[in-house]
Amino acid sequence: MSENDEKCLSSSSSRPTMLDLPEEILLRIFQFLLPYDDYSSIRLVCRQWSRLSHVVRQWRQDQFYKNFSLNDRSVSIHWHLCDPPKRYNLIPRFSHSVCYVDSKRSLFVFGGRRDLTTSLNDFWRLDLSTRSWERILATGHYPPPKCSSTFVEDENGNLILFGGRSMVFVDDVHMREQLHSELHSFSLEKNSWTIHPNLNEPGPICDHSASMMNENQMIVFGGSMINDERIVAEPTNFLWKWTGISTNIWTKISIEGVEPEPRKGHSQFTMTDDQILIVGGSSSTRVCRDVWLFSLKTSQWTQITIENSQLNDFSPSNEDFGYLPFCFIRRSRLLITFSRLKRAPNEHQRDVYSRFDFSHCDEKFRREDFSSSIRNSSSDENDETTRRRTLTTQRRTHLPTNERKYHFIDLSNSLQIYRLDLSNLFESNSFVRWLPSKTTSIFGSPTRSSLFYSLSCARTELILFGGIEKKKLQINRRCVEHSENSTYRSLTSEGTLAFATISTIPL
Numbered sequence: 001m002s003e004n005d006e007k008c009l010s011s012s013s014s015r016p017t018m019l020d021l022p023e024e025i026l027l028r029i030f031q032f033l034l035p036y037d038d039y040s041s042i043r044l045v046c047r048q049w050s051r052l053s054h055v056v057r058q059w060r061q062d063q064f065y066k067n068f069s070l071n072d073r074s075v076s077i078h079w080h081l082c083d084p085p086k087r088y089n090l091i092p093r094f095s096h097s098v099c100y101v102d103s104k105r106s107l108f109v110f111g112g113r114r115d116l117t118t119s120l121n122d123f124w125r126l127d128l129s130t131r132s133w134e135r136i137l138a139t140g141h142y143p144p145p146k147c148s149s150t151f152v153e154d155e156n157g158n159l160i161l162f163g164g165r166s167m168v169f170v171d172d173v174h175m176r177e178q179l180h181s182e183l184h185s186f187s188l189e190k191n192s193w194t195i196h197p198n199l200n201e202p203g204p205i206c207d208h209s210a211s212m213m214n215e216n217q218m219i220v221f222g223g224s225m226i227n228d229e230r231i232v233a234e235p236t237n238f239l240w241k242w243t244g245i246s247t248n249i250w251t252k253i254s255i256e257g258v259e260p261e262p263r264k265g266h267s268q269f270t271m272t273d274d275q276i277l278i279v280g281g282s283s284s285t286r287v288c289r290d291v292w293l294f295s296l297k298t299s300q301w302t303q304i305t306i307e308n309s310q311l312n313d314f315s316p317s318n319e320d321f322g323y324l325p326f327c328f329i330r331r332s333r334l335l336i337t338f339s340r341l342k343r344a345p346n347e348h349q350r351d352v353y354s355r356f357d358f359s360h361c362d363e364k365f366r367r368e369d370f371s372s373s374i375r376n377s378s379s380d381e382n383d384e385t386t387r388r389r390t391l392t393t394q395r396r397t398h399l400p401t402n403e404r405k406y407h408f409i410d411l412s413n414s415l416q417i418y419r420l421d422l423s424n425l426f427e428s429n430s431f432v433r434w435l436p437s438k439t440t441s442i443f444g445s446p447t448r449s450s451l452f453y454s455l456s457c458a459r460t461e462l463i464l465f466g467g468i469e470k471k472k473l474q475i476n477r478r479c480v481e482h483s484e485n486s487t488y489r490s491l492t493s494e495g496t497l498a499f500a501t502i503s504t505i506p507l
Contacts, residue, residue, distance in 0.1 A: 097151035179204030209268030282322030307433035
């Protein structure tokens with residue numbers, strides 16, 4: 001070995017590695033890792049990394065749950081948008097069915113609607129560790145194309161798909177709505193679909209809710225069903241119990257006392273071993289803003305008082321409330337949903353934004369300069385206002401001038417977080433209340449999804465997928481001044497995939 005080779009070998013052996021970094025730097029690096037397989041991998045390196053991984057994991061959980069529960073200051077959300085894979089035919093959709101399986105670190109998506117006439121039956125898996133999509137090619141009795149179904153996981157690792165609807169052609173021109181009554185189960189171990197027919201099933205149903213309870217039972221409430229006398233589907237308030245794959249027995253639960261109003265499109269959550277909670281949805285005549293708790297032991301419904309039940313800035317508007325999914329953050333005892341802002345922009349905001357084209361805000365936000373600016377933002381209200389003003393001033397010259405007919409995009413398309421506090425649900429004088437929330441960043445929120453999207457809670461992050469949105473584009477101010485009423489144009493666009501965490505937790 002030559003003298004130069006010995007010098008190179010000695011210099012390479014003395015070169016610092018990741019193991020030589022201070023713990024403060026390692027903790028900062030580990031904050032950027034995803035809380036799935038990455039955490040499992042770094043625990044295998046050495047004892048120090050294993051200890052630091054537990055510290056980062058606990059810090060991430062505390063930040064996520066505590067910040068969502070704050071009442072006295074704004075909740076700053078960090079959005080991360082992901083483009084659909086180009087090599088796969090992942091069609092944008094709405095009214096689809098999703099099920100998050102923590103053991104597989106994956107989000108499973110089935111079917112949905114491509115438009116008002118086309119339903120889908122493709123089956124996808126989103127690997128949250130790699131943020132990659134995979135189309136599942138399963139065997140067995142495959143479900144038909146449909147939307148508005150329920151998709152839940154049982155205790156044995158099976159995914160239960162029930163109900164739904166689709167559009168079928170009556171002739172070459174006319175179509176009609178078809179409701180489904182099939183119950184399918186997908187085995188994660190065998191990668192196979194199985195149908196479970198039963199004569200006592202509820203019948204064709206859609207827009208219902210379902211959740212698993214103790215002893216592997218599934219409770220189904222409400223939804224739209226077709227009566228014997230009428231062809232048109234109408235909302236119901238029936239309650240059904242399914243005993244599981246092994247027995248496959250349907251039982252209609254008899255209710256004692258008051259019952260919720262028949263509804264569809266609501267959300268349902270299992271609170272205890274024998275209690276479920278429903279919220280949202282709409283009936284034949286109105287939007288349902290009430291909250292109900294059902295006890296399986298007593299077979300009774302209890303209406304929960306909403307402390308601030310009147311329409312205010314803390315809860316979504318009636319225009320969107322009946323079409324919003326809710327997500328339950330169990331540790332914080334909160335129901336979370338996202339909806340458009342209810343306030344119209346003021347004159348200053350009109351002057352600032354009317355000259356520029358914001359149709360590609362989501363694409364610009366994915367750039368590094370926007371991501372770095374928002375990643376370092378503070379959740380304090382004053383800091384948030386300053387950050388937005390600074391960000392607008394710095395990037396204003398880079399935004400293309402809008403030379404089209406429409407000069408202003410209504411800022412109400414941005415999503416705001418809404419939180420329903422359930423911490424007093426099981427008190428002697430039980431009630432729930434809407435918590436105050438501040439707006440999210442107009443550059444960060446996925447403005448292409450505001451209705452009929454899916455919302456799931458994974459490990460310290462919320463996953464928003466799919467949906468549609470009705471955008472309101474206001475005509476040029478000169479045109480509006482010559483007309484008595486402001487003219488709005490309703491546009492519908494397809495959804496996206498977005499991950500939401502607290503702004504102090506980067507992705």
